[in-house]
Amino acid sequence: MHYNEDGTIQQLPFWSEAGPAPAGALNPFIWQEAETIAWSKNIGTASSPQTGMYVTDIENGSYIKLRNVDFQKGCRRFEARVASAAGGTIELRLDSLTGKLIGKCNIINTGGPLKWKTSACKLTSVSGKHDLFFIFKGAKAAAGNKRTLFNFDKWRFQ
Numbered sequence: 001m002h003y004n005e006d007g008t009i010q011q012l013p014f015w016s017e018a019g020p021a022p023a024g025a026l027n028p029f030i031w032q033e034a035e036t037i038a039w040s041k042n043i044g045t046a047s048s049p050q051t052g053m054y055v056t057d058i059e060n061g062s063y064i065k066l067r068n069v070d071f072q073k074g075c076r077r078f079e080a081r082v083a084s085a086a087g088g089t090i091e092l093r094l095d096s097l098t099g100k101l102i103g104k105c106n107i108i109n110t111g112g113p114l115k116w117k118t119s120a121c122k123l124t125s126v127s128g129k130h131d132l133f134f135i136f137k138g139a140k141a142a143a144g145n146k147r148t149l150f151n152f153d154k155w156r157f158q
Helices: none
Strands: 039-041 044-048 052-056 063-070 075-084 088-094 101-107 112-126 129-137 151-157
Touching: 075 088, 075 101, 112 151
Parallel strands: none
Antiparallel strands: 039 063, 044 052, 052 151, 063 129, 075 112, 075 151, 088 101, 088 129, 101 112
Protein backbone atom coordinates (compact mmCIF):
# COMPACT_ATOMS: atom_id res chain seq x y z
CA MET A 1 0.00 0.00 0.00
CA HIS A 2 1.13 3.48 -0.76
CA TYR A 3 -0.24 6.43 1.15
CA ASN A 4 -0.86 9.95 -0.11
CA GLU A 5 0.52 12.87 1.91
CA ASP A 6 -2.96 13.44 3.42
CA GLY A 7 -3.02 9.85 4.77
CA THR A 8 -5.45 8.41 2.20
CA ILE A 9 -4.62 5.23 0.32
CA GLN A 10 -3.83 5.50 -3.38
CA GLN A 11 -6.52 3.91 -5.52
CA LEU A 12 -5.39 0.68 -7.08
CA PRO A 13 -6.24 -0.20 -10.69
CA PHE A 14 -8.41 -3.19 -9.73
CA TRP A 15 -10.72 -1.17 -7.42
CA SER A 16 -14.18 -0.38 -8.70
CA GLU A 17 -17.41 1.21 -7.48
CA ALA A 18 -19.20 -2.14 -7.86
CA GLY A 19 -16.61 -4.12 -5.91
CA PRO A 20 -15.82 -7.78 -6.52
CA ALA A 21 -18.42 -10.27 -7.71
CA PRO A 22 -20.33 -11.94 -4.86
CA ALA A 23 -18.90 -15.26 -3.71
CA GLY A 24 -22.42 -16.72 -3.56
CA ALA A 25 -26.04 -15.92 -2.84
CA LEU A 26 -27.36 -14.97 0.61
CA ASN A 27 -30.27 -17.06 1.93
CA PRO A 28 -32.84 -14.66 3.45
CA PHE A 29 -35.08 -17.47 4.75
CA ILE A 30 -32.84 -18.35 7.70
CA TRP A 31 -31.96 -15.97 10.52
CA GLN A 32 -29.13 -13.71 9.35
CA GLU A 33 -27.06 -11.58 11.69
CA ALA A 34 -27.70 -7.85 11.23
CA GLU A 35 -23.93 -7.30 11.05
CA THR A 36 -23.89 -9.26 7.77
CA ILE A 37 -23.05 -6.25 5.61
CA ALA A 38 -21.68 -5.52 2.14
CA TRP A 39 -21.75 -1.75 2.71
CA SER A 40 -23.17 0.58 5.34
CA LYS A 41 -23.50 4.21 6.39
CA ASN A 42 -23.63 5.64 9.93
CA ILE A 43 -23.92 2.48 12.00
CA GLY A 44 -21.77 0.77 14.60
CA THR A 45 -21.59 -2.59 16.30
CA ALA A 46 -21.59 -3.70 19.91
CA SER A 47 -22.02 -6.97 21.75
CA SER A 48 -23.86 -8.35 24.72
CA PRO A 49 -23.84 -11.73 26.45
CA GLN A 50 -27.49 -12.22 25.42
CA THR A 51 -27.17 -11.65 21.65
CA GLY A 52 -23.49 -11.59 20.80
CA MET A 53 -22.73 -8.92 18.21
CA TYR A 54 -25.47 -6.55 17.00
CA VAL A 55 -25.82 -3.34 14.97
CA THR A 56 -26.15 -0.12 16.99
CA ASP A 57 -25.71 3.66 16.62
CA ILE A 58 -28.49 3.60 14.00
CA GLU A 59 -29.54 7.14 13.07
CA ASN A 60 -32.17 8.59 10.76
CA GLY A 61 -30.80 7.92 7.25
CA SER A 62 -28.37 5.14 8.23
CA TYR A 63 -28.43 2.06 6.01
CA ILE A 64 -27.08 -1.43 5.40
CA LYS A 65 -26.58 -2.88 1.92
CA LEU A 66 -26.56 -6.64 1.30
CA ARG A 67 -25.50 -8.15 -2.02
CA ASN A 68 -27.00 -10.98 -4.02
CA VAL A 69 -29.91 -11.89 -1.74
CA ASP A 70 -31.76 -14.86 -3.26
CA PHE A 71 -35.51 -14.49 -2.66
CA GLN A 72 -36.00 -17.57 -4.85
CA LYS A 73 -39.68 -17.86 -5.85
CA GLY A 74 -40.87 -15.25 -3.37
CA CYS A 75 -41.68 -14.22 0.17
CA ARG A 76 -44.39 -12.20 1.90
CA ARG A 77 -43.09 -11.32 5.38
CA PHE A 78 -40.01 -9.79 7.03
CA GLU A 79 -38.98 -10.22 10.67
CA ALA A 80 -36.34 -8.27 12.60
CA ARG A 81 -35.07 -8.86 16.14
CA VAL A 82 -34.65 -5.37 17.60
CA ALA A 83 -34.37 -3.49 20.90
CA SER A 84 -35.28 0.16 21.36
CA ALA A 85 -36.11 2.98 23.70
CA ALA A 86 -36.96 5.27 20.76
CA GLY A 87 -38.33 3.30 17.79
CA GLY A 88 -38.29 4.04 14.09
CA THR A 89 -38.72 2.14 10.81
CA ILE A 90 -36.75 -0.11 8.50
CA GLU A 91 -37.46 0.49 4.81
CA LEU A 92 -36.69 -2.54 2.64
CA ARG A 93 -35.59 -1.54 -0.87
CA LEU A 94 -34.28 -3.53 -3.81
CA ASP A 95 -31.11 -2.84 -5.79
CA SER A 96 -30.48 0.78 -4.67
CA LEU A 97 -31.20 3.31 -1.92
CA THR A 98 -34.10 4.60 -4.03
CA GLY A 99 -35.09 1.22 -5.50
CA LYS A 100 -38.43 -0.54 -5.27
CA LEU A 101 -39.88 -0.34 -1.74
CA ILE A 102 -40.99 -3.87 -0.81
CA GLY A 103 -41.82 -3.24 2.84
CA LYS A 104 -41.69 -0.89 5.77
CA CYS A 105 -41.24 -2.40 9.22
CA ASN A 106 -42.28 -0.25 12.18
CA ILE A 107 -40.02 -0.61 15.20
CA ILE A 108 -41.73 0.21 18.49
CA ASN A 109 -40.22 1.07 21.86
CA THR A 110 -39.40 -2.39 23.28
CA GLY A 111 -38.67 -1.06 26.77
CA GLY A 112 -34.96 -0.40 26.42
CA PRO A 113 -31.89 -0.68 24.21
CA LEU A 114 -31.23 -4.31 25.23
CA LYS A 115 -34.84 -5.55 25.60
CA TRP A 116 -35.14 -7.63 22.42
CA LYS A 117 -38.41 -8.28 20.57
CA THR A 118 -39.30 -9.40 17.08
CA SER A 119 -40.98 -6.85 14.79
CA ALA A 120 -42.55 -7.95 11.52
CA CYS A 121 -44.16 -6.51 8.41
CA LYS A 122 -45.87 -7.68 5.24
CA LEU A 123 -44.10 -7.30 1.90
CA THR A 124 -45.06 -6.72 -1.67
CA SER A 125 -44.14 -9.76 -3.72
CA VAL A 126 -40.43 -10.16 -4.38
CA SER A 127 -38.53 -13.00 -6.04
CA GLY A 128 -35.17 -13.64 -7.67
CA LYS A 129 -31.74 -12.29 -6.73
CA HIS A 130 -31.36 -8.66 -5.67
CA ASP A 131 -29.19 -6.36 -3.65
CA LEU A 132 -31.16 -5.47 -0.51
CA PHE A 133 -31.06 -2.19 1.41
CA PHE A 134 -32.22 -1.72 5.00
CA ILE A 135 -32.78 2.04 5.30
CA PHE A 136 -33.38 3.27 8.84
CA LYS A 137 -35.74 6.16 9.54
CA GLY A 138 -36.86 7.93 12.69
CA ALA A 139 -37.12 11.24 14.48
CA LYS A 140 -34.10 13.43 13.88
CA ALA A 141 -31.81 14.24 16.77
CA ALA A 142 -31.15 17.77 17.98
CA ALA A 143 -28.40 19.50 16.00
CA GLY A 144 -25.06 17.82 16.60
CA ASN A 145 -26.45 15.01 18.77
CA LYS A 146 -26.37 11.38 17.71
CA ARG A 147 -29.58 9.53 18.37
CA THR A 148 -29.70 5.75 18.30
CA LEU A 149 -33.14 4.80 17.00
CA PHE A 150 -32.83 1.12 17.87
CA ASN A 151 -30.44 -1.82 18.00
CA PHE A 152 -30.71 -4.56 15.35
CA ASP A 153 -29.66 -8.16 16.09
CA LYS A 154 -30.92 -10.37 13.26
CA TRP A 155 -33.47 -10.71 10.47
CA ARG A 156 -35.20 -13.16 8.09
CA PHE A 157 -37.84 -13.34 5.37
CA GLN A 158 -40.72 -15.81 5.17
